[in-house]
Amino acid sequence: MSLLREIALETSSSEDEIEVEYVRNLQNRKKKVYFQRTNRFLTWDENSFLDRFRVSKTVARVLALKLEPFLLPPTTKNFAITPIQQVLIALEYYACGSFQRCIGDTAGVHKSSVSRIIYRVSRAIANMRQEWVSMPQNVQEMEKTATRFYEISAFPKVVGAIDCTHIPIKSPGGEHAENYRNRKLFFSMNVQAICDADMYITNIVARWPGSSHDSHIFNSSVIKGRLEDGEFAGYWLLGDKGYAIKPYLLTPLRDPVTDGEKLYNESQIRTRNVVERMFGCWKKRFPALSMKIRTDLRRVQPIIVATAVLHNICKKMRDPVPPARIVDDDSSDEEDPAYEVNRNDENNRRMLINNYFNRLHR
Template sequence: MPTNEELESISCQFYDIARFPKVIGAIDCTHIAIVSPGGETAELYRNRKGVFSYNVQTICDPNLKIRNIVCRWPGGSHDSTIFNNSNVKEIFERGQYGDYVLLGDSGYPAERYLLTPLRNPVTPGEILYNKTHIKTRNTVERSYGVWKRRFPCIGSKLRLKQNRIEAVVVATAVLHNICRTRNDPEPDLPVQIEIRNDESNVPNSIDNRNGQTVISNLIHHYFDRLAAD
């Protein structure tokens, strides 16, 4: 994750995308398809699309670098479960990043440090909040496209022994970051369509009241005024 010295710079770069303030990361999960691991726990790896996979959580910065990765959960795990058991949540809970926030989709519960879209935006400020949120959060989706095009092994299906899969996925993430730092050209290679959780089949997470309050205050004090300009 970013150092304290990087926070302001990263936040400014995110702000330049769509004028969403205080963002230091976009979070999401992506499925890395694998062959059936076999054994008694194999079905844990079958995701909602019926594909065996790992559900890999990443947090990316505005330059599409992967700043945090969790690759140990089977494909049947929900995104919010992975986040709730991650070290990065503990860091935010301790307040290490102050009032800086992550942006996540509706698969996550809203927290004071993890802002999610509104389910039913009505006012101009709420509509602008959602529009800006989605555009800014899109960086993590773009990072998956670049990462998987560069390393087709994780964009198709990994055919490795299970004890090697996590190391390979993390290694490709590190190499992806090196390529981003060096501004290496992006390869134009085919990659399978992203395997995602179908959130319409997943009960909505219960938002933290503090998260709802942060979002409401942000809309009232910032996005309402921005929409009125």
């Protein structure tokens, strides 16, 4: 029995009526639209390209070449989107955080393809994290890092500055949505980062909702375990008052009295300030981090980590700093500590003040 006859029996219609309806539906089907895609490397000069994509043409080409094995389409038919076109779509999203339909109209791609491309490219870049985002690996690297920190304000043996920043996101919805509302009442991811004196990101944790306290994120992180295992013995992280004092993490004194204590606080704050400047530089290059990331929650983390990797790549390749855009970055969230100071953990700070800063002041 033919398919038309089976359908006719089920619908009480004749085979001719079914065939006519089928032909009519084919004629009324929406025709597939192919957007025109221009070569944006040729369209824009170097400065205009940097302003629109926040990286130079050189970095974009190197990135596309690096990611080509992961982005190659299975076929060249049907106007397949090339790796370099996919990279530019993702970079444009990081650069403006615009609606994906607008990016698709500019790139000549449907918005559904834009969404998939941003996720695919972000994951591919984020997978380069181990190569581009890492703490010092040996004593020589730790000593070099400490020397660069010492040049800022004479604070010794610093291996990194740590802090958290809020990345705004759209409401994730569901019963746990309010977990992502931070103290400033907008939805966000609270992202922990460690950087060195040259503002390279050396560690990043981008999986906690905006309501999470900075110290809770640190206490749950892998880097804390590495510090407690003595991997960076003899060196310190510097943090703000939102963290508890630890043998490996030094924070400012709440009420400095002596000249040595005041000098310690001044040096600690000036040296730690590099992480605040790093956040500013990171978000200046990729303004989407300061705006609301309008994508599904599961796709937010790859975007954040990908931009951290790109930040380090741009610094390594001495990429020009893109023109500033007016972005209201109200993401700093230093908090009062929710803990009591452990006197044993404070010994290192007290010894450093007595044996170093008191003498330095004289």
